[in-house]
Amino acid sequence: MMEDGRITIFDTTLRDGEQSPGCSMNQQEKLRLAQQLDRLGVDVIEAGFPIASDGDCEAVQEIATVIRRPIIAGLARACRTDIERAWEALKPAARPRIHVFLATSDIHLQYKLRMTREQCLAQARDAVRLAKSFCEDVEFSPEDATRTDVGFLCQVLEAVVEAGATTLNIPDTVGFTVPSEFAELITTIRKNVRGIENVTISAHCHNDLGLAVANALAAVGAGARQIECTINGIGERAGNASLEEIVMTMRVRPDRYPYETGIASQQLFPASQMLSEITGVPVQPNKAITGRNAFAHEAGIHQDGVLKNPLTYEIMTPISVGVPDSKLVLGKHSGRHALAMRCEQLGYQFDRRALDDVYRRFVHLADKIKHVEDHHLLELIRETHKPAASAAAAADALPAILASRRAERSPAFQVAVDTNPFGVPMPVASEHHHEQDDYLWGV
């Protein structure tokens, strides 16, 4: 693969993703997810918006201190207070990046910022210069780029390249563009912005028309080499381009998308599950790649075909995206290794001591119930991580807790011991099951 075919995956789950309703995370949760993003192999983690709150600033600082491989980015508006705050938070990072943004469309300039194009141009240039005085790696985003006059957009981009920007991110802030148009925009920028060959062009697409992934891939086809995306596609309003969909499109269709990423695709499902577990927001069942139905086959003809040869109805294997192979049944004869592997697939990594702790409780539970299913294991992990006093009784109490939770649910819903044709555990369908049930299945 040519060097030119390497796509930088910029994950913004912890920043734009966190802006989705109900998806805010505390500092500890952000760090846990950042560690999973590191395992997943993303190139850049946008850890937050440090000026937004003290909590966000501290979270960015902690992630910058702890996570050493990927670039850690922090967002800042194009003004001194934001940029200084962002740098304060990013300073400990091995590879810091300041991400400065300023809206450039007339709609935003007139109604939101109340400034002229000239003022916008000067502010963008000054802000990037300031950021550059702190940090070598500076990204600039002209917010609402896809509704900005193209001539003015190119003028601003040229000014910020001159001021030292190293990545130019082109946001489709309101999810308005379509693939052919977005590709044309990237081509126009490449033709008209002086110095563009020395910087990376990035695409940041929102999903208001359901086109975020298609638009991001079109941008790559036109020369963008960074994609900004989120796990499960979470983000403002209809969300951002989904990381897992972008990565797997490139993996499954290299004939059309001959690009490489550094993503370890088997970590996709664990990342999706961890995010869902942390935020309490279930993954849509038919979500591509990570939804519970993504590898489920209901129709008899499909089941028959898949049992004869999965290639008949599957374009990728569940294993390739980390969907657990539940042929591996967990029971009282299972060892630590199998338990550790299943915990990892569910998004939990334990050191030796913590694993011993979970294992002891697991064996105790397995003595009482025949097969320990994923939902049992998750209950057990959660109970184990409660304060010491309640943890001591966790394994003993678990069968009773599970029984009472089952009773609380709609009587038509039960967590099944059944698996789909690929060994993926399936819930027994009910006429009505609420979101919490989806969530329980999801994790």
Ligand code: KIV
């Ligand atoms: O959608 C957007 O315009 C953004 C910018 C801050 C990059 O999220």
Ligand code: ZN
């Ligand atoms: Zn955005």
